[in-house]
Amino acid sequence: MDTMTRLGFVLDSDNCIGCHACTIACKSEHDVPLGVNRTWVKYIETGTFPDVARKFSVMRCNQCEDAPCMAICPTNALFRADNGVVDFQDDNCIGCKSCMNACPYDALYINPETNTAHKCNMCNHRVEVGLEPSCQVVCPTEAITIGDLDDPHSKINQIIARNETAVRSPEQNTKPKVFYKGADQASLDPTRSALSNDGMIWADRLFAGDPGGKSHPSVPVALGSKPTDEDGVVARTAYTTAHQMTWKAKVSGYLVTKAVAAGVMLVAALLVLMGHADEQAAVGVAPPVIAGIFLGITGILLITDLKQPGRFHYLITRGSWESWLVKGAYILMAFALVCGLWFVGGLAGSSGLLKGLAIPAVLGALGTAGYTAFLFGQCEGRDLWQTPLLLPTLLAQAVTAGGATYAILDLFIDVPEGQAVQWCLLGGLAATAALIAIELTSKGSRHVELAVHEMTHGAYSQQFWFGGVLLGIVIPAVLVIIALSTDIGAGIAAVAGVSALIGMFAYEDSFVRAGQSVPLS
Numbered sequence: 039m040d041t042m043t044r045l046g047f048v049l050d051s052d053n054c055i056g057c058h059a060c061t062i063a064c065k066s067e068h069d070v071p072l073g074v075n076r077t078w079v080k081y082i083e084t085g086t087f088p089d090v091a092r093k094f095s096v097m098r099c100n101q102c103e104d105a106p107c108m109a110i111c112p113t114n115a116l117f118r119a120d121n122g123v124v125d126f127q128d129d130n131c132i133g134c135k136s137c138m139n140a141c142p143y144d145a146l147y148i149n150p151e152t153n154t155a156h157k158c159n160m161c162n163h164r165v166e167v168g169l170e171p172s173c174q175v176v177c178p179t180e181a182i183t184i185g186d187l188d189d190p191h192s193k194i195n196q197i198i199a200r201n202e203t204a205v206r207s208p209e210q211n212t213k214p215k216v217f218y219k220g221a222d223q224a225s226l227d228p229t230r231s232a233l234s235n236d237g238m239i240w241a242d243r244l245f246a247g248d249p250g251g252k253s254h255p256s257v258p259v260a261l262g263s264k265p266t267d268e269d270g271v272v273a274r275t276a277y278t279t280a281h282q283m284t285w286k287a288k289v290s291g292y293l294v295t296k297a298v299a300a301g302v303m304l305v306a307a308l309l310v311l312m313g314h315a316d317e318q319a320a321v322g323v324a325p326p327v328i329a330g331i332f333l334g335i336t337g338i339l340l341i342t343d344l345k346q347p348g349r350f351h352y353l354i355t356r357g358s359w360e361s362w363l364v365k366g367a368y369i370l371m372a373f374a375l376v377c378g379l380w381f382v383g384g385l386a387g388s389s390g391l392l393k394g395l396a397i398p399a400v401l402g403a404l405g406t407a408g409y410t411a412f413l414f415g416q417c418e419g420r421d422l423w424q425t426p427l428l429l430p431t432l433l434a435q436a437v438t439a440g441g442a443t444y445a446i447l448d449l450f451i452d453v454p455e456g457q458a459v460q461w462c463l464l465g466g467l468a469a470t471a472a473l474i475a476i477e478l479t480s481k482g483s484r485h486v487e488l489a490v491h492e493m494t495h496g497a498y499s500q501q502f503w504f505g506g507v508l509l510g511i512v513i514p515a516v517l518v519i520i521a522l523s524t525d526i527g528a529g530i531a532a533v534a535g536v537s538a539l540i541g542m543f544a545y546e547d548s549f550v551r552a553g554q555s556v557p558l559s
Contacts, residue, residue, distance in 0.1 A: 043120075043186065044186060045101065045121050045122050045160060045165065045184060045186060046185065046186075047098075047160075047182065047184055047217065048194050048217045049096045049182060049216060049218050050180070050220060051219060051220040051222070052181075052219060052220030053180065053181040054179065054181040055181075056079050056081060056092075059173075059176045059178060060079070060177055060182060061075060064173055067164075068161075070149075071149060071150050074147040074148075074149065076157055077096060078096070078278070078279045079094055079096055079097070081093070081239070081275070081277035081278070082274065082276060083274045084224060093225055095218065095225040096173075096181070096182065097143070097278075097559045098145060098157075098158040099145035099146075099158040099159070100205070100212065100215065101122070102124065102212035102213055104211065104212050104213050105124050105212065106141065106142070106212060106416060106417075106418040107124070107137035107140045107146060108124060108360075109360050109361065110137060110140040110361050110363070111136070111361060112134060112136070112352075112353050112361040112363035112364045113132055113349075113352045113356045113358065114130055114358050115127050115128075115130035115131035116137060121162070123160045123162045125162050126156065126159065130352065131154035131346065132344050132345075132346045132352050133153050133344045133349075134363060135284040135343075136361075136363060136417065138419075139285065139417035139419055140416055140417050141157075141419050142212060142418055142558055143206055143214075143419070143558060143559060144557075144558040145157045145158065148345050153345035161173075165184070187215060197219060201220075203217040203218060204218050204221060204223070204226060206218070210418055224273035228557035229488060229556065230271060230272050231272070231274060232274065233274070238276055239276055270484060278559065283551065284554060285550055288342065290547035291543060293410060293435075293546045293550075294539065294542050295333075295336045295339065296332065296333070296336045296407065297407055297435045298329075298332045299329040300403035301407070301436040301437060301440025301442075301466075302328045302439070302443045303376075303377065303399045303440070304400060304403045304404075304436060305440040305441060306325035306326075307396040307399045307400045309454060309455060309458075310392050310393055310396045312454075312455055314455065315390075315392040316387070317454050319451050320447070321384070322384025323384040323385060324447060324451060326381035326384065327381065328443060328447075329377045330377050330381070333377070333406075336370065337370070354367065362410075362416055363413060366410070366413060369402070369409050372402055372405075373405065376402045380399060403436065404433060406436075407433055407435070408429050408432050410428075410432060411428040411429035411432055415428075417553075420553040420554060420556075421482065421489065421556070422489035422493075422549070424486075425480075425486075434469035434470040437465060437466035438466030438467055439466075439539060439542065440462060441459055441461075441465075442463055442514070442538040442539050443539075444462070445459055445460060446536060448528045448531065449532050456527070457522060460518050460521055460531050463518050463534065464518045464519065467515045468515070470511060474506075474507075474511075474545075488555070489552045489555060493549065493552035497551075498548040498551055498552050502548040504544075505544025505545065505548070506542075506545025506546075506548055509537055509544065510538055510544060511538075511541065513534070514534035514541070517530050517531070517533055517537070518530075
């Protein structure tokens with residue numbers, strides 16, 4: 039095979055017989071462990087008895103021209119080879135799993151033996167020496183074709199030119215280089231098929247709400263019918279593979295801990311601007327100590343969530359500035375430096391230093407609270423996280439967390455402007471409630487609608503309504519209003535603060551998990 043510059047696949051579903059030879063060849067070629075796959079065959083069943091059909095489609099990495107997995111990878115572990123193949127380098131991978139959420143095709147997985155991200159790389163080690171990928175070699179019906187998309191005379195270009203072909207999730211604008219001939223759209227769009235209540239052939243039934251996260255997200259449908267809330271379902275998923283939920287409680291917790299760190303410094307800066315820079319305990323010392331503790335917890339959560347925690351320093355030593363994981367790491371470090379200087383100024387009783395640090399503290403706090411919106415924005419496989427309201431929501435939550443932390447702190451030390459702190463808490467709660475309400479009532483893609491449904495009416499509905507809304511917004515708001523109207527408001531406001539922080543975690547966890555509940559393959 040000649041040297042190529044832009045390799046692509048054509049997968050002929052008209053010829054595919056669902057024999058799984060490609061899957062087995064791939065596992066053998068790359069020593070892929072049980073439970074994970076670089077390539078697999080998906081079965082769907084369409085029609086109504088007796089006029090029914092079973093259709094097959096091969097699923098794998100789409101070798102995107104604009105690959106979101108490469109953009110989000112913080113250490114350049116995913117890179118583009120000279121022939122256009124998106125390949126990976128184990129030695130650079132820290133196991134952050136961000137690429138798995140960035141990919142709209144469920145193509146990446148964490149290898150349980152290496153704890154690094156793997157995927158189909160077109161058998162690039164074979165292609166580079168003139169051999170065909172193992173899946174193409176073993177396919178008995180020649181349903182798999184690799185070729186140069188830049189060569190108008192290549193077989194792959196002739197197939198594309200002469201036949202109607204399709205790509206998966208074209209709306210994601212990743213410019214995939216895997217083309218499907220003869221594939222049913224219900225096979226390429228996983229939101230148009232669902233598991234039946236009797237499960238799948240050769241596999242147990244898998245639930246989207248599986249606490250362990252080892253599921254194929256799908257809306258269960260009774261055999262012979264479709265879900266009443268899913269008008270787009272036109273086929274039954276008869277066979278596919280399970281994909282683990284990537285980010286869970288640690289990521290949800292990190293969203294709260296950094297909101298506390300950012301929020302307490304926002305309120306501290308506000309108190310400085312209100313003329314309380316000389317309040318050593320409540321303004322000079324306690325806020326940076328609390329922020330430092332919660333920044334430390336944030337770092338611990340992030341590092342322990344890595345599959346290769348010993349490589350966390352690669353974010354700095356091998357970091358890619360295209361990734362918001364790397365940008366976020368520097369933002370957190372810069373904010374920690376500001377908090378450290380604030381602490382020194384507080385210990386020294388230097389109100390002038392605190393006044394000089396007020397604006398940097400605000401900017402650092404806003405960056406700390408808000409950068410995750412851009413990180414989640416790089417997770418192109420998760421449409422719920424693409425909302426433009428995520429940034430203002432995170433900032434509103436930081437104000438809430440700052441007001442809540444100071445309301446609790448008021449029980450132990452004398453906090454100036456106690457009512458101003460309570461108004462911060464109430465304002466943050468009101469803004470968060472308004473933003474969530476707008477998000478839930480706005481129209482979005484089918485992925486967004488499915489994720490919102492899962493969050494508000496599905497597996498995470500109790501966590502969302504009773505935890506996130508009732509405990510996290512309604513109860514603390516009522517308590518703060520009572521606190522503002524009574525002389526013994528400090529204790530009530532502290533209870534409101536505790537409730538708000540617990541509820542914030544419940545909301546974040548439902549949001550993070552619901553965003554990953556929509557099937558991508």
